[in-house]
Amino acid sequence: MFNPRHYLTYLRYSKYFPVIVGGLVGLLILLVSIPTYLAMTNTPKPVTLRFWGYWEPEVVAPLLKDFQEKNSNVTVIYEKKELERYREILQSRIENGSGPDVFYFHSKWLPMLRTQLVELPKEVMNEQTFGSVFVPIANKDLKMSGKIWGLPVSFEGLALLYNNELFKTVGLSVPPISWDEMRLKYLPLLTVKNNANEIQNAGLALGTSNNIDRVSEIVQLMMAQNGTSFLKNNELVINKSFSNGVANRNLGFDALTFYRSFADQESGSWAHNLPGSTEAFINGQVAMIFATNRDLPNILKLSHDLGTPLDLKVAQVPQLPAQENVTWGTTWSLGVSKMSVSQKYSWELIKALVTKQSADQIIENQKQVSSFVDIPARMDSAKELKNDAYLGPYVSQMSSATNFFGVEQTFDNGLNDETSVLFREMIGNAGSSQDFDKTADKMTQVLIKYGIIIPVSP
Known part of the structure; x- marks a missing residue:
């Protein structure tokens, strides 16, 4: 039965129905949208x-x-x-x-x-x-x-490459382990000279600055093996004298003198007028060279292209006797x-x-x-x-590797190229400690230029 009171109540609250319905719809939309919004905000930007x-x-x-x-x-x-x-x-x-x-x-x-x-x-x-x-x-x-x-x-890294066929020709079956063994046993057997004392077949590409690849790395190796420090207390010290327990020695100069001895005109195993070391090795004109693992593919390819691939072997670099192993890398x-x-x-x-x-x-x-x-x-x-x-x-040489600036064939046209040139210059000046000092001074200026040595105001 119709009740006027109920009808009046209905009329009183009906004006809120749209608001209530709208609120419920809005809440529903919000509940649906939140996960989508969160997903969008959590998605990393491309x-x-x-x-x-x-x-x-x-x-x-x-x-x-x-x-x-x-x-x-x-x-x-x-x-x-x-x-x-x-x-x-x-x-x-x-x-x-x-x-x-x-x-x-x-x-x-x-x-x-x-x-x-x-x-x-x-x-x-x-x-x-x-x-x-x-x-x-x-x-x-x-x-x-x-x-x-x-x-x-x-x-x-740097290693010794040798022509095993040339080794076998003179009865050698294993590479040298020490520098003494290299000089006293291997090089006399592997170096062939004519009647004019000119080298026809070289034993080891070492001793010069003009026709040896990786010469900067080799010199760094020999200096480090001899106990040379490169930098100490914000100073280049390769040309400085230090006590070795017996006397004050310029270990860097001694290492360069030893290096140069391998191209001595009378007793050496290499010469200034020979081809570049890599070319000579590929052509069988030298029994041993130093090269890095990055050089190997090119050496093997060039050797293969000649039609008579080398019997190429790789060995660790020689060491000084009674010293801890020092390698380059x-x-x-x-x-x-x-x-x-x-x-x-x-x-x-x-x-x-x-x-x-x-x-x-x-x-x-x-x-x-x-x-x-x-x-x-x-x-x-x-x-x-x-x-x-x-x-x-x-x-095998990785754990004992050391180095200095002057790495060849990085083509940086900067620090390493400039330092490498000076290592080659040092070889040419190693006959005189005064000239060696002058080149070391030039190297100091390069290291200052690139912020390795910080000049100290007097």
């Missing part, structure tokens, strides 16, 4: 990283694909860059904002690149892990101002540009590329597409190559 490397694209492509699958918002654009003028182009492009986010560089370029690099964040890798994972020399090469500026990916590394669009993802990419799994995969991928195979800077991955006939001797 990031494009430019990566300049030295690997063939096929070598690194699977690793980049894996990284992008794990980081779906990141796109990596990879470009292989040749070394010629690379350092100069790299720095110029970083400065004008058109450079890469991630790039490879030689570790001895660090003084030139430091202001354009981002220091290694501790959350990516701490100093203790860095020191335990990589070849020891990386801890020296990549640290500056108390910070680490990159992660090493490959090792480059350096690293190639990856760094992040200060102009990177995403330093976070740039470091994550580098971190992914230097894992053991990645280092092992790079080796396998290189074997498929190239004659060149990296020696990983990771000690655990490098050990996998210890039994390799060509690379094994280099790997």
